[in-house]
Amino acid sequence: xxxxxxxxxxxxxxxxxxxxxxxxxxxxxxxxxxxxxxxxxxxxxxxxxxxxxxxxxxxxxxxxxxxxxxxxxxxxxxxxxxxxxxxxxxxxxxxxxxxxxxxxxxxxxxxxxxxxxxxxx
Numbered sequence: 001x002x003x004x005x006x007x008x009x010x011x012x013x014x015x016x017x018x019x020x021x022x023x024x025x026x027x028x029x030x031x032x033x034x035x036x037x038x039x040x041x042x043x044x045x046x047x048x049x050x051x052x053x054x055x056x057x058x059x060x061x062x063x064x065x066x067x068x069x070x071x072x073x074x075x076x077x078x079x080x081x082x083x084x085x086x087x088x089x090x091x092x093x094x095x096x097x098x099x100x101x102x103x104x105x106x107x108x109x110x111x112x113x114x115x116x117x118x119x120x121x
Contacts, residue, residue: 005053008050009053012057017062017119018117020054021115021116023054024054024055025109025110025113025116026109027047027054028106028108028109029105030047031051031105032106032109035092035098035099035102036098036099036102038092038098044092048081048084052078055074055081059074059075062074077108077112080104
């Protein structure tokens with residue numbers, strides 16, 4: 001990843017939680033778009049890793065008493081991203097697997113946008 005993580009983290013954490021979740025959802029939407037056409041393999045990998053960082057950075061700021069469902073979803077998403085990262089070459093080279101990644105990315109993005117709407121009020 002060519003991005004300076006310290007700068008990325010500072011910029012990310014300056015946003016409120018709803019905006020942070022929206023950025024994560026946007027990353028997943030981009031992964032979906034790339035997976036649908038089999039394009040931008042390296043960028044898709046970078047987005048997966050960046051999304052993992054976003055989750056690592058947002059979870060500590062969540063109020064687990066009022067946002068336990070969001071925290072649970074983010075932990076599950078982190079596991080999913082880790083599986084994709086671990087098997088990325090195989091997934092990306094198989095069009096069926098890639099389309100499954102696209103569908104899952106869309107599903108996750110939609111769920112996160114729902115949470116973001118609830119948080120934003």
